[in-house]
Amino acid sequence: MSLPHALLGLLATEPRSGYELSKELAEGPVGRFAWKAGHTSVYPELNRLLGKGLIADRGEGPRGRRTYAITDAGRRELRSWLMDDPVGPSKMRNEPVLRMFLLSVLDPDDAITVLRRVIDHVDTEAAELRRARAPYGDTVPPGPEGFGHIAAEFGVRVDQTVREWALWAIDQLSRHRSTP
Amino acid sequence: MSLPHALLGLLATEPRSGYELSKELAEGPVGRFAWKAGHTSVYPELNRLLGKGLIADRGEGPRGRRTYAITDAGRRELRSWLMDDPVGPSKMRNEPVLRMFLLSVLDPDDAITVLRRVIDHVDTEAAELRRARAPYGDTVPPGPEGFGHIAAEFGVRVDQTVREWALWAIDQLSRHRSTP
DNA sequence: GATTGACATGTCGAAAATGACACGTAGAGT
DNA sequence: ACTCTACGTGTCATTTTCGACATGTCAATC
Numbered sequence: 532m533s534l535p536h537a538l539l540g541l542l543a544t545e546p547r548s549g550y551e552l553s554k555e556l557a558e559g560p561v562g563r564f565a566w567k568a569g570h571t572s573v574y575p576e577l578n579r580l581l582g583k584g585l586i587a588d589r590g591e592g593p594r595g596r597r598t599y600a601i602t603d604a605g606r607r608e609l610r611s612w613l614m615d616d617p618v619g620p621s622k623m624r625n626e627p628v629l630r631m632f633l634l635s636v637l638d639p640d641d642a643i644t645v646l647r648r649v650i651d652h653v654d655t656e657a658a659e660l661r662r663a664r665a666p667y668g669d670t671v672p673p674g675p676e677g678f679g680h681i682a683a684e685f686g687v688r689v690d691q692t693v694r695e696w697a698l699w700a701i702d703q704l705s706r707h708r709s710t711p
Numbered sequence: 712m713s714l715p716h717a718l719l720g721l722l723a724t725e726p727r728s729g730y731e732l733s734k735e736l737a738e739g740p741v742g743r744f745a746w747k748a749g750h751t752s753v754y755p756e757l758n759r760l761l762g763k764g765l766i767a768d769r770g771e772g773p774r775g776r777r778t779y780a781i782t783d784a785g786r787r788e789l790r791s792w793l794m795d796d797p798v799g800p801s802k803m804r805n806e807p808v809l810r811m812f813l814l815s816v817l818d819p820d821d822a823i824t825v826l827r828r829v830i831d832h833v834d835t836e837a838a839e840l841r842r843a844r845a846p847y848g849d850t851v852p853p854g855p856e857g858f859g860h861i862a863a864e865f866g867v868r869v870d871q872t873v874r875e876w877a878l879w880a881i882d883q884l885s886r887h888r889s890t891p
Numbered sequence: 892g893a894t895t896g897a898c899a900t901g902t903c904g905a906a907a908a909t910g911a912c913a914c915g916t917a918g919a920g921t
Numbered sequence: 922a923c924t925c926t927a928c929g930t931g932t933c934a935t936t937t938t939c940g941a942c943a944t945g946t947c948a949a950t951c
Contacts, residue, residue, distance in 0.1 A: 751940075774898060
């Protein structure tokens, strides 16, 4: 049940609409690396948060667009979730990683084919993230921009790690193939 | 809907009981980094797979323990899931990473507190994984052991990446604190 | 011989997520 | 004027997952 906290966290940096939140959770760095959700989950959850007084409606914009902002109660809830909760084992779903774990059941040639695909994918993704991060250079700006910058940095690093691991795995699997 | 594939993948390396599968998906490397599930999801899913003929019952052991093995149909299903499906954006839930993304909403001191906790956690985890990996040295053994080895290697590398990223993030946040 | 703890499998109701469908709007290009 | 695309919000039925509860076994320790 982390979706409400994801929404509170995004709204804590700056007010956004349900549409923008959905975009971030469906395609943005947060959705890709942390918590993916479609708009069909986001809108009902926003209404729940509204009911609990954790967010507030900031009136309507152009096409029925409604912008939400976090309230003080929302901030308190978010802070206690981040600070008081233990770090312990928690919810985890990562389909790409699952695929990679299961790769060893394929014969080495097939596994290598898939690993190459994985490498292409993380390369593309890392390039996108670098573009998103580019305007700020090497230092994290304070405020809302810093948020995205730190997230993007995380993505780039994880992608790089996956890439190297995949290459290592290819090498290991190749050895099995060449020396049966 | 990746749980069935996770189970098929584990059973593809060697036959296991529902209990063992549950353990792996709840606490093992697969559960931690790829797809977490409790026994209450595993047992019903095993019966579903049994009904579809993707796994087979290998008779009873000591305390009502029943061991399952993957069938040829199961292997075909697993292979096509791994090979035919696109790598594209897929299911993703990662509560620890979500927490880290949201850290920037805390004041720097609080954020640093949590980041230190995160570092402790990944250090502990990485140490466990290294222990699990230790018996095999630096080379991946063929067969079922190789599976666990490659998974553990992935875990160690990701933990290391998270660690370095967290340190980097602390540094960045510290700058904001010292130069307001 | 009793107790404890890991082993082992399940059900069931509540909560959450997914996918399909539905509807309307503003702007940009042709 | 027309069309296309992205914007923008929602419902609803189905599927998945979670947490609580239930039940019993085997081995080791006290």
